[in-house]
Amino acid sequence: MNHEHTIPVDFHCHSTNSDGTLSVKTLLDTAKANGGKYLAITDHDNIDGVNEAKAYAQEIDLTLLGGVEISVTWENNSLVHILGLNVDETNPGLIANLNKLSNVRIERGQKIAYKLAKIGIKNAYEGALKYCANEKSLSRTHFNRFLVEHGYAKPGKAFDKYLAPGKPAFVMQQWASLGNAIEWITQSGGTAVIAHPCRYSFTRTKLLRFIDQFKQLGGRGIEVISSAHAINDVQNIAKVARDHELLASVGSDFHTLETGYRTIKVGVNYKLPEICQPIFPSFGINLPH
């Protein structure tokens, strides 16, 4: 991507509390070293990293927002991710609801391992767990690492070969409903934001139907800048955000320092297109122009 300017904001990244490879402390140090000032840690379906990060963020003068990326099943079989930004990471209702999704992760992991065993790949559950700090955040990313490092797939190919929808070890799972995810976020003081809208391969009609429901249920934002977005995706979603009055957010979706398909460094992002209304001021963050 050829963007001229960067901003010191990153509202989407992962730690070892989900499928990232950096500990919370190293993640914060890296964001800071990259020039970051405002960060939301958004692990999949848990907010443990935010609680862990609070004191250290203050120590190194990084402004930390509470964050989470909730897995949602929409219209029966579409998996979408909803970010909760500025949530209260101590909110008992939010923690209890997210814990239900952690149980789903454990069950789903067992089913993935069972399917892998059926095609001759043994001990995948234990194998994947070795890459995962806590069983409750077990992710397909950990199975991906197990499969690659044990020679069952070439680097970057385990999703296409085993783990993606339609492949032999894919397990269809009920995650949160869209309404529940938005409710959990808003009742804990947060703002619901659609993560990486161009990752879902939705038709335009489906994307607009999704946005319509998302807004009716209380959602307010959309990621315009994302590592998953090519430059034409950014321009397209910027217009969608403007036309549908959604606040524009920015996220590296950082997972690891190893090179991969995610290109934005943790802690910083490209500047939003002028036509967008940035989400930052709603969190009291006013960036100089």
Ligand code: AMP
């Ligand atoms: P899960 O939430 O456990 O189903 O895992 C989904 C995670 O896997 C996403 O958050 C991404 O980090 C990662 N992922 C999904 N699709 C791919 C892919 N094609 N290649 C690499 N990583 C992927």
Ligand code: MN
């Ligand atoms: Mn992930």
Ligand code: MN
């Ligand atoms: Mn995601």
Ligand code: MN
């Ligand atoms: Mn993510």
